[in-house]
Amino acid sequence: MALVLFLAAVIWVAGGRMGWPRQARTNALGLLYVLVLALTILLPDGSGLRRALGGGFAEWLVLGGAAALILLYRAGLARVRERVRPENRPAEVAPGAFAGGELDRYARHVVLRELGGTGQRRLKEARVLVVGAGGLGSPALLYLAAAGVGRIGVIDDDSVEATNLQRQVIHTDQRIGMPKVFSAEAAMRALNPFVDVRPYHRRLTEEIAGDLVAEYDLVLDGCDDLDTRYVLNAACVAARVPLVSGALSQWEGQLTTYAPFDGTPCYACVFPDKPAPGLAPSCAEAGVLGPLPGIMGAMMAAEAVREITGAGRGMRGRMAIHDALWGEHREIRLSRRAGCPVCGSD
Numbered sequence: 001m002a003l004v005l006f007l008a009a010v011i012w013v014a015g016g017r018m019g020w021p022r023q024a025r026t027n028a029l030g031l032l033y034v035l036v037l038a039l040t041i042l043l044p045d046g047s048g049l050r051r052a053l054g055g056g057f058a059e060w061l062v063l064g065g066a067a068a069l070i071l072l073y074r075a076g077l078a079r080v081r082e083r084v085r086p087e088n089r090p091a092e093v094a095p096g097a098f099a100g101g102e103l104d105r106y107a108r109h110v111v112l113r114e115l116g117g118t119g120q121r122r123l124k125e126a127r128v129l130v131v132g133a134g135g136l137g138s139p140a141l142l143y144l145a146a147a148g149v150g151r152i153g154v155i156d157d158d159s160v161e162a163t164n165l166q167r168q169v170i171h172t173d174q175r176i177g178m179p180k181v182f183s184a185e186a187a188m189r190a191l192n193p194f195v196d197v198r199p200y201h202r203r204l205t206e207e208i209a210g211d212l213v214a215e216y217d218l219v220l221d222g223c224d225d226l227d228t229r230y231v232l233n234a235a236c237v238a239a240r241v242p243l244v245s246g247a248l249s250q251w252e253g254q255l256t257t258y259a260p261f262d263g264t265p266c267y268a269c270v271f272p273d274k275p276a277p278g279l280a281p282s283c284a285e286a287g288v289l290g291p292l293p294g295i296m297g298a299m300m301a302a303e304a305v306r307e308i309t310g311a312g313r314g315m316r317g318r319m320a321i322h323d324a325l326w327g328e329h330r331e332i333r334l335s336r337r338a339g340c341p342v343c344g345s346d
Contacts, residue, residue: 135293
């Protein structure tokens with residue numbers, strides 16, 4: 001074995017003096033090791049060359065394994081050291097501050113007179129919760145991420161199915177079976193790595209709604225469950241958080257913002273009672289035009305930008321109704337309902 005170790009030292013030292021790169025000398029030692037292993041297998045036990053090599057196949061295999069572990073440890077240690085060096089650490093950005101190069105992607109916002117740098121900073125500092133990562137949530141989440149909203153929470157307990165892909169554009173065929181919130185998170189991070197995405201893979205229940213809503217400045221309701229809508233509305237009223245609400249039905253979509261603390265109605269004012277069974281069929285039962293959630297979800301995102309930045313005129317106290325079958329768009333006024341059990345004392 002001493003002979004082989006001597007040859008290895010000669011290769012390493014002589015190669016270094018001749019200008020061989022480190023990788024080339026390492027490869028040469030690897031070839032020497034493979035040759036020694038082969039000779040220990042092929043040569044008979046009484047061979048003089050085998051005795052000169054010293055040790056059997058098992059001993060050389062153990063020696064090679066130990067050397068490999070040492071090399072892996074050194075490589076891992078080197079990588080850790082590189083990462084902890086100050087010049088190699090990711091730049092730390094204060095909450096609400098723009099990272100280097102981030103502001104360039106919002107240039108078309110900044111030049112808008114109604115937004116400008118002040119409005120973009122408000123978007124960066126905003127915290128928006130989207131309930132539902134389905135038809136309405138998909139485009140809303142994408143546009144919120146692209147717009148640079150600083151923190152985006154998304155809550156949904158469902159997983160991606162093939163039937164979703166006709167309209168839920170944030171998901172892909174490759175992510176069928178994945179929880180929708182994680183699929184949406186992947187899409188948003190790919191679109192804008194500067195956004196803080198908070199996925200919640202669970203159903204929004206009365207037990208968690210109050211605490212969750214209180215962590216955000218604005219909530220977008222894109223769910224398709226009436227019970228969840230009433231729970232969410234009550235939580236938003238209690239936390240005094242504006243609620244941008246969208247709804248779909250086959251060819252028609254609705255959009256409004258509920259803010260009873262501002263004198264406008266809440267969801268329970270407009271819809272005090274649940275419809276009778278069969279009067280409000282789901283998308284699976286009645287069908288829905290694929291682009292319609294895109295239209296309404298984009299309108300929800302635009303409303304969110306208005307709410308956050310104060311630009312233009314929002315949808316508080318008004319409901320927009322879009323008829324995609326006939327290409328019509330109309331608006332109705334909304335008023336608070338006296339004696340509403342949810343917001344009557346607000």
